[in-house]
Amino acid sequence: MCKCRRYIYINARRNFLTPLLLAIDYPVTFTPISRRGAATIPAQALTLMNDPFVVGQAQRWAEQTLAESGSAVERIERLYQTAFARPPTADELSSAIDFLQEQSLRHGGGSDDVRVWTDLCHVLMNVKEFIFIE
Numbered sequence: 856m857c858k859c860r861r862y863i864y865i866n867a868r869r870n871f872l873t874p875l876l877l878a879i880d881y882p883v884t885f886t887p888i889s890r891r892g893a894a895t896i897p898a899q900a901l902t903l904m905n906d907p908f909v910v911g912q913a914q915r916w917a918e919q920t921l922a923e924s925g926s927a928v929e930r931i932e933r934l935y936q937t938a939f940a941r942p943p944t945a946d947e948l949s950s951a952i953d954f955l956q957e958q959s960l961r962h963g964g965g966s967d968d969v970r971v972w973t974d975l976c977h978v979l980m981n982v983k984e985f986i987f988i989e
Contacts, residue, residue: 903981910973913980917972927955927966931975938979951975 903909916937920930931951935943943951958971979985 900981903986904977909980910977913977914969914973916976916980917969920972920976921967921969927952930972934976934979938982938985954978 916934920934923930923933925933928948931948932942934951935941935947954975955966955971958974959966959968962968962970964971
């Protein structure tokens with residue numbers, strides 16, 4: 856079974872290629888190609904971990920999550936539904952709760968600290984299941 860990377864259609868300008876998209880195999884717009892490449896290189900993972908756009912999107916997702924009512928477990932379940940179109944397994948739920956507790960101690964904030972939830976959202980955006988569609 857082939858794994859395919861998730862794609863977003865955007866308007867491409869030949870002279871202003873986005874560095875984020877270039878890191879994840881965005882085709883060069885100067886020449887036509889018949890098939891997309893499928894390389895996975897360290898720069899892709901580093902870009903998803905460090906790119907300001909990705910971090911900003913994780914923060915927006917965390918803010919939206921915190922704006923909704925519910926317990927931490929319910930919020931985690933909604934994050935998994937949004938990211939992976941499935942509920943978290945018992946192990947994933949337990950790991951996410953442990954992660955939130957550790958990050959809460961690290962940031963010195965409470966369980967509703969946006970930085971804590973931003974970190975969790977950022978982690979979920981870097982999971983292989985989020986990046987590839989089976």
